[in-house]
Amino acid sequence: MAQSTLDSMPGASTGTVVITEPLNFWGGKRVKPREEKNAEPVFEPATGRVLCQMVPCGAEEVDEAIQSAYAAYQKWSKMAGMERARVMLEAARIIRERREKIAKLEVINNGKTITEALGNIDFSWKSIEYYAGLAGTLAGQHIQLPGGAFAYSRREPLGVCVGIGAWNFPFLITTLKSAPALACGNAMVYKPSPMAPVTAVILAEIYKEAGVPDGLFCVVQGGAETGSLLCHHPKVAKVSFTGSVPTGKKVMEMSAKSVKQVTLELGGKSPLIIFKDCELENAVKGALMANFLTQGQVCCNGTRVFVQREIMPQFLEEVVKRTKAIPVGDPLLGSTRMGPLISKPQLEKVLGFVSQAKKEGARVLCGGDPFVPSDPKLKGGYFMSPCVLGTSNTLVNGGTAHAQSALFFNTQSLSTDNCRDDMTCVKEEIFGPVMSVLPFDTEEEVIQRANNTTFGLASGVFTRDISRAHRVAASMEAGTCFINNYNINPIELPFGGYKMSGFGRENGQVTIEYYSQLKTVVVEMGDVESLF
Numbered sequence: 001m002a003q004s005t006l007d008s009m010p011g012a013s014t015g016t017v018v019i020t021e022p023l024n025f026w027g028g029k030r031v032k033p034r035e036e037k038n039a040e041p042v043f044e045p046a047t048g049r050v051l052c053q054m055v056p057c058g059a060e061e062v063d064e065a066i067q068s069a070y071a072a073y074q075k076w077s078k079m080a081g082m083e084r085a086r087v088m089l090e091a092a093r094i095i096r097e098r099r100e101k102i103a104k105l106e107v108i109n110n111g112k113t114i115t116e117a118l119g120n121i122d123f124s125w126k127s128i129e130y131y132a133g134l135a136g137t138l139a140g141q142h143i144q145l146p147g148g149a150f151a152y153s154r155r156e157p158l159g160v161c162v163g164i165g166a167w168n169f170p171f172l173i174t175t176l177k178s179a180p181a182l183a184c185g186n187a188m189v190y191k192p193s194p195m196a197p198v199t200a201v202i203l204a205e206i207y208k209e210a211g212v213p214d215g216l217f218c219v220v221q222g223g224a225e226t227g228s229l230l231c232h233h234p235k236v237a238k239v240s241f242t243g244s245v246p247t248g249k250k251v252m253e254m255s256a257k258s259v260k261q262v263t264l265e266l267g268g269k270s271p272l273i274i275f276k277d278c279e280l281e282n283a284v285k286g287a288l289m290a291n292f293l294t295q296g297q298v299c300c301n302g303t304r305v306f307v308q309r310e311i312m313p314q315f316l317e318e319v320v321k322r323t324k325a326i327p328v329g330d331p332l333l334g335s336t337r338m339g340p341l342i343s344k345p346q347l348e349k350v351l352g353f354v355s356q357a358k359k360e361g362a363r364v365l366c367g368g369d370p371f372v373p374s375d376p377k378l379k380g381g382y383f384m385s386p387c388v389l390g391t392s393n394t395l396v397n398g399g400t401a402h403a404q405s406a407l408f409f410n411t412q413s414l415s416t417d418n419c420r421d422d423m424t425c426v427k428e429e430i431f432g433p434v435m436s437v438l439p440f441d442t443e444e445e446v447i448q449r450a451n452n453t454t455f456g457l458a459s460g461v462f463t464r465d466i467s468r469a470h471r472v473a474a475s476m477e478a479g480t481c482f483i484n485n486y487n488i489n490p491i492e493l494p495f496g497g498y499k500m501s502g503f504g505r506e507n508g509q510v511t512i513e514y515y516s517q518l519k520t521v522v523v524e525m526g527d528v529e530s531l532f
C-alpha cells in the first residue's frame with residue numbers, strides 16, 4: 001500500500017530512506033519483478049547512497065500490464081465524463097492531503113529542493129482537477145443532413161496510452177500525462193525514468209484508492225528495452241514521451257511501425273532576450289528562474305541569455321552576485337535553493353560542458369565546479385556550484401563591472417573571451433545549472449540569433465516597450481514566449497515545442513485532442529437511394 005513508503009516520510013531525512021517494496025503496478029496492486037536479473041541501483045542524489053533497486057520489466061510483464069490496462073479501459077471508457085471526474089477529483093484530494101510526504105519522497109529520489117518539490121506536487125493535483133473539470137464537457141457535434149437524415153460525432157478515447165517519462169519532474173510528468181488521458185476515458189501504462197522510479201507507483205496507488213478500475217493506471221519499470229517493448233506493443237494506441245531528442249526520434253520511429261499516435265516533449269536551448277529598457281532587477285530574477293530551477297535540469301530553461309550590450313555590465317554584476325549567493329546543499333532543508341544533480345554521470349556531463357566552454361573561449365564568471373557541502377552525509381552527493389558563462393575579464397576576479405563602459409564590452413565582443421553563438425555550451429542542451437550570457441545590439445539581430453537553433457521549446461523577452469514585447473513574441477520560433485518573466489507554465493495553457501523540441505501539446509484544453517478521437521455516425525431517416 002502506498003501508505004507504507006509514504007508513512008516513513010514524515011520523519012525521513014536525507015540519507016535515511018531505503019525502499020524495498022516492488023515498484024511495478026498493474027491489475028490494481030504492486031507487482032514484484034518476475035526475475036531480479038538486470039536490477040539497477042537507484043541512487044539518492046544528495047548522498048550517492050543506494051535508495052532502491054530498479055528491476056526492468058520484460059516482455060511478459062509489459063504484456064500483462066497492457067492487458068490489465070485494456071480490461072480497465074473497457075469499463076472506464078463507458079462511464080460518463082462526470083463519473084470519471086468524480087474519481088479524479090478524489091485522487092486530486094488525496095494528493096493534496098499527502099503533498100508533503102510525496103514531495104519528500106520526490107526530493108530523496110530526484111535531488112530537487114523541497115520548496116520546488118512541493119510546488120511540483122501542487123501542480124500535479126491541479127492538473128488532475130483541471131482535467132477532471134474538462135471530463136464532463138467532452139462532446140461531439142450534431143449536424144442536420146438532407147431529407148431528415150442527420151449525423152453526429154462522438155468524442156471517444158484512444159484506448160491504452162503509454163507514457164514514457166523523464167527524471168526531472170518524476171511525479172508531475174506522471175500526472176500531466178495521465179490526467180488528460182484518464183479524463184478522456186483512456187487507460188495508461190506509464191514507464192518512469194530508471195533514475196527516478198519511486199513516485200509514479202504512489203500515483204498508481206492513489207488512483208486506485210480514489211476508485212479507478214483495477215489496471216486503469218499501470219506502472220512498469222525499466223529503461224530503453226522496456227520502453228521499446230511498450231512502443232511496439234500492438235494493443236497500445238498512443239505514446240506520450242518526455243525526454244531527449246535522440247530518444248524521441250526512436251519512439252516516433254517505433255510507433256510509426258504500428259501507426260500509433262505520438263506526442264513528443266523534447267529538449268530545448270531556449271533564448272531569453274533582455275533589452276536595455278527592461279526593469280533590470282526583474283530581468284535578473286527572470287534569468288535566474290530561467291536557469292536554475294531543479295538544478296538547471298528543466299527542458300524549457302532559457303539558457304541562452306541575450307543581453308543588450310549597454311546594460312551588460314550591470315546585468316552581469318547582479319546576476320553573478322545572486323548566483324554566487326544561491327544556497328547549495330541538503331535539498332530537504334527549507335533554506336536550500338539548489339540540490340544535487342540527478343546522477344554522477346549527469347554531473348560529469350555538465351562539468352564537461354563547462355570545461356569545453358572554457359576551451360572554446362568562454363569566461364566562467366562564477367561556479368561550474370564540483371561542490372562538496374560541509375554536512376558530512378552529503379560528501380558523496382552530485383553537487384556543483386551554479387555557473388554563469390559570459391564575457392567579462394574583471395568579473396572572474398569578483399571585480400565590479402559597473403565601472404566598465406559600453407565601449408569596453410564592444411571591444412570585448414570582438415575578442416575570443418565571449419560566449420559566442422557557435423560554442424558548444426550555447427548550442428547544446430546542457431541540462432545543468434549553466435547560464436550562457438551573450439551580448440547583442442539590435443532587435444533584428446537578436447531575433448535572428450535567438451531563432452538560429454534546431455530547438456524551439458520556449459523563449460522569453462524582458463522589455464518595457466509593449467509593442468516590442470509582442471513583436472518579439474510573435475517572431476520567436478518556439479512553443480512558448482514569456483514576456484517579463486520566465487518559466488510560468490500553468491496547467492490551463494498548452495505547453496510544447498516547435499522544430500526539434502517536439503510536437504503535440506501537454507496542458508490546456510487542446511490536450512483533449514491528443515487523447516481522444518472523433519467518430520462520425522451518419523443516420524438515414526428515409527429510404528436508401530442506390531445507384532446500383
Ligand SMILES: NC(=O)C1=CN([C@@H]2O[C@H](COP(=O)(O)OP(=O)(O)OC[C@H]3O[C@@H](n4cnc5c(N)ncnc54)[C@H](O)[C@@H]3O)[C@@H](O)[C@H]2O)C=CC1
Pocket residue numbers: 164165166167168191192193194222223224225226227228231242243244245247248250251265266267268298299429430431
Ligand atoms: N525535455 C526534457 O524534459 C528532458 C530532456 N532530457 C535530455 O535528455 C538527456 C538524457 O536524459 P535521459 O533521461 O537519459 O533521457 P532519455 O531520452 O534517454 O530518456 C527519457 C525516457 O525514455 C526512456 N527511453 C530511453 N530509451 C528508450 C527507447 N529506446 N525506447 C523507449 N524509451 C526509451 C528512458 O528510460 C526514460 O524513461 C538529458 O541530459 C537532457 O538533455 C532529459 C530529461 C527530460
